[in-house]
Amino acid sequence: MAATNTHEAIETVFRIERARLIAGLARMVRDVGLAEELAQDGLVTALSDWPKMGVPRNPGAWLMAAAKRRALDGFRRTKMLARKHAELVRDLEGEQDTSVEDIESAMDDDVGDELLSLIFIACHPVLSTEARAALTLRLIGGLTTGEIARAFLSNEATIAQRIVRAKKTLGNARLTFEVPRGREREERIGSVLEVIYLIFNEGYAATVGQDLIRPALCGEAQRLGRILAGLAPEEPEVFGLLALMEIQASRLAARTGPDGSLVPLTEQNRARWDRVLIRSGLAALERAEALGGADGPYALQAALAACHARARKVEETDWHQIAGLYDRLQAVLPSPVVDLNRAVAHSMAFGPEVGLTLLEGIDRSPALRNYAPLPAAFGDFLFRAGRLSEAKIHFERAADLTSNEREKAFLLRRAAACADGR
Template structure:
């Protein structure tokens, strides 16, 4: 195996396993910034050894073992080693050579909890709201800084600085690696839900690269959503988020064509939608509404997704209801992106002229300046109105803005069809 091949393998494993590795190490060192550094040390070891030894049968476990070993070695060099082991082992008696084995067993027993602890630690109130979301995407989602910047519609340098400051502030404040309890849990929930959904979105519509979707990220986000539902089964926004993700994920098989190309919602073969995920999503939505609490952003978005899930054919979609739900969502969570989605629903319910007027009202919105879906939506509406030259220009503009190769190809094909 060449160094280049080893680097590719390491990158692929890191994308999938980084959250578990960082979370497992953080349980030992109680510092997420230090945990990430130790996990990165394991990557360096992989780059040094894998070109000669080859990729291990379980590369994620290999990286985890190396990172934990580095963490244990680090603690051994500190006077607090015995106290740390007592905290982790719950007064477990540990003898000399069996230390690593015992610690491994303890940590493996709690790996699912460790991931949830990692989310809440990164979302601690000592950080700003933006920093909480950014840091968790970096640590839990394994996203690159540029991908996080794309999700936030923010400059990459801003995100990089935010990550550095966030880790420094967590260490300075001595934040505990734990899941909060009582009122503190509810106060920090909103940021956690935002983080989980951003991770899901990066998997559902990858911001960069050659793939239209990254299913592993979607699955990770849904798994975290289920953990949160288990923790807070009577919180409608938690139920709403999981329902939303499941309803959207039900379309995954139909969103990609034979050559990996994107297939838009109205062109999908709905027979390929996952009925089990739809049933789960609708059941979760019913549970959330039954709590009879004011709907939040995720519950409203889940209700919109349910309108699509219930339509056997695109023509059966209740677009007027979707437009109304977006109007409520815009009141609950004001956002130009929500207004853009509302404009699409308006065009489907009441015609492309009204939809185009709603889109044009957003043309000068600063946060949408480099958002490729604005010209993409505008191009679609212009195409429907027969204004083909204008539509072509909009599709070409959208293609230049997107950083996903599959999406760029689709947009250029639409431009060529004008």
């Protein structure tokens, strides 16, 4: 095999195996930063050895063995962590006469738990939400610092510092690199899902910048969700979140016009919705409900998205069912944003005046003081009620609040439509 082809094969294998390697190494050395360095060392060794020896039959096992030997060298050199040193020596001495196939088999024994433990560590509540998202994309997603910076429209130095601080915080916290069990697992799974959905939402409805959507970020969140679903097949909310992301992602191609402008849900060309993703999302929703999670927050949001996905025409949308689902969601996930979305649903089911009544009091919530969708909702309800001059004021207010240029342009067009009386 030519050297160029070998290098391409190595890079491909490493992208596939990277998270798995870091997970196994992190459990062993109890340090995600060191684990990432050791995995990279394994790559460097492969780049040196494989062009001469060829790609091994079980490249993942080869990389793990190389990284573990590098870890042992480091422990020997620094004379640190005597207990771990002894454990590694025993493990590696036992591997000297073991085939790579046996190493691969041993790795597979607990790879699910190892990768799941890495996800729980990267999403640990001891870190800020922003740090959790960056570290998850780095360790699990395998994105470079530059790719993460571009995804969140930040600069590379800021993201690099955020990741370094996150690793240091985890090290200082002396966390156990194990999958949490029982109540602790239930509590921690929420943090993991929160991070994945945050990543998805930033791609689905970008909060800043010129673009309304960043599909690559949505795709990365979906990939993380699928990994998590494979590792935690009995967690209903994992499937609820996966269903929600798949169904929402099915609409990405229809959310913007040829010029990048926003196309509201009610005006989208539903023929452009991805039916494969919709079927995948509906299947995940069925799984969540079968596991007893029908009233979970993510499952309920997925059920809401499913109502739209099942309607081939906007006129077929069952707004009464959507309003009822929002009533249930408000009970399990009370928040001003849910209250706002519930008002929108009720306005569509029962008329704009009902929506305006539900908005009373919501506008006084501190959490929504500078939240552009609130005045946008007021504007829409007032517009549909024929109160155009009032609607115009609210659309302009919403445009002032948004940081997304495409959304701002859309809201200003709605304000202009009020002035034109149409």
